[in-house]
Amino acid sequence: MAAKKKGKPKKTSLADIANSLGVSRTLVSMVLNGRGDENGINSDTQKRVLAKAKELNYKPNQLARGLRLGRTNTIGLIVADISNPFYATVARGIEDLAGQHGFRLMVCSSDEDSQKESELIQMFRDRQADGLIISTTQQNNDEIMALREDNYPFVLIDRHLEGLDINSVTVDNHLGATQAVDHLAQNGAKKIGLLKISPTHLSTMRDRVSGFLDATKTHMLASSPDLIQEIPFNRVKEGVYEALEYLLGDEVKADAIFAANNNLAAACLEYARENGLNIPQDIALLSFDDVRMFKFSYPTITAVAQPLQEIGRQAIKLLLDEILTKEPVVTKKQIVLPTDLVIRESCRIPEKSI
């Protein structure tokens, strides 16, 4: 008691219980892990152990346990940007299911920085996480390849590395984009400007763009390189401003904007607010990715919604399958989930522009 104020409190260990009871650590370990009966230990002894453990407030040192067992019941989640509600929701889906199986989830954000991504993967490996779920930056795949090489359980989400036998859970970005363009076309759009993020190495962006291109061709809409504007990911606001100035200007006169993610769409809204632009009277707006605010922005925004919780759930399922089976799983799965077009107010193109 007198020692309470100074220094570390030195947690009680297995040995403390064993000693104070005059039994061996082995016995205590067995009892505490529920293998008491299994090993035929006197139920009376078991009770004494349990009681003592509670009395001394014993908590196993998971470091020691992990070291011995070779597993930690921890899984790591590396997201590109934790402040994006997209990932927060996915994380929820993962955590719920992981918890039910006795696994803890630790989340870290790579901030779209491939260097940081590598470090985080390394960190989780060094700390012996049992598996990883990653929304990769797709800029330096060395660490991902190493995971594969080393047979380390992991699942990619959101973004996919093509042509590789790797577990992944993504949505059908191509189809989602196609449906978006269909909707715009049905509302009379003739000249749709596309806002996408650059650099364009992200599979999500690529697929959305190709879906956009295919659909504009199908509907025989205007098609020219000018209509596709790349926005540097680290200056979305300024980039979108410039892009919109151009797309809305006399030279182009686009009648609709397809924003390839929620940040781009939000920036469009911001532009509209600050420049007195009316949506959809002056221009239609459709977003890939739905976020809460699109429900009560002005106007409400039509968007391609992704099944966020489901992405998380499928990913953790895949991962647990792999972790729980001793044999390395040879066939990896690529799960592709459908998107859902949520129609609101932002795409009613008026007569004049038809």
Add this chain to the structure above:
Amino acid sequence: MAAKKKGKPKKTSLADIANSLGVSRTLVSMVLNGRGDENGINSDTQKRVLAKAKELNYKPNQLARGLRLGRTNTIGLIVADISNPFYATVARGIEDLAGQHGFRLMVCSSDEDSQKESELIQMFRDRQADGLIISTTQQNNDEIMALREDNYPFVLIDRHLEGLDINSVTVDNHLGATQAVDHLAQNGAKKIGLLKISPTHLSTMRDRVSGFLDATKTHMLASSPDLIQEIPFNRVKEGVYEALEYLLGDEVKADAIFAANNNLAAACLEYARENGLNIPQDIALLSFDDVRMFKFSYPTITAVAQPLQEIGRQAIKLLLDEILTKEPVVTKKQIVLPTDLVIRESCRIPEKSI
């Protein structure tokens, strides 16, 4: 090589390097930890060790290291709700500074569930995190008290447990609320309705309410219990709907709404959109907590902004101070940061209601 396909790849350990070089593990450990010169080890030997380590792609097992060292260079962050952008930004501030000092940040969300909060604290302790930063649910303080009792380094953020000698970083919620009411009063508000979250055990809510009450008194504004509406935290949308129906109805006819957090304000916007309510013509709206969308919602929303990154930075500073000094710090600090009223469009109350 043939073994690559089957089973765990068995990482290379210190011993592997030592054996393949015919030296001892001790030596390898020293060299790899930069204590080579210090221990007078042949610089040639050092080079060989370093080279071999790289060749075998050696990564220290942090579990073993942590077990031996009694520290893990890991700090845990437990937030109430990871999907709230508020915490995402705070986390960023923490992570940056922590990284600079060689500490890794792991984030978990308690989802405002005190049970889960306890489990997470326990988990971080079991895994020997070196310190904790917590936005507590304030519903069951046992685990927090235990941390204190055990001299475990931790810092509370956002919410504070009053009257206790505990490290904390919060904002001046009372003053922030007061300034908010000042602003509303200056714009002609006479009858301000307050929307707050219930149950009301959160220090943030309490302080915002008391600031509100003090200021309404100062300005001699209408004051009655009816004007304060409690919204159950788990049904914000419905609760806000009912509250607004009441506050806007003939019985009360409030001319302004002070939403005590961003979720409540967002729900007000949603209500306004769905019911054709005009802000600020029909009613003024002011939010405690600023979020991005308030910049381009319709109308833009005046809000009390908090210095999010700074909260994180101060918290990690406090924590590192405590972790890095061997002697337990006796005097804990309570840091209170100022808020900032960001004036936008939602509070221009028209003449008619003055």
Add this chain to the structure above:
DNA sequence: GTGAAAGCGCTAACAG
């Protein structure tokens, strides 16, 4: 200049 040995806290194999 270098290495042997001990031990962090835990569990599994094997004895008795």
Add this chain to the structure above:
DNA sequence: CTGTTAGCGCTTTCAC
């Protein structure tokens, strides 16, 4: 039914 021994991978005396 219970205990002994060994070892996970690392660092730290202390001895040569």
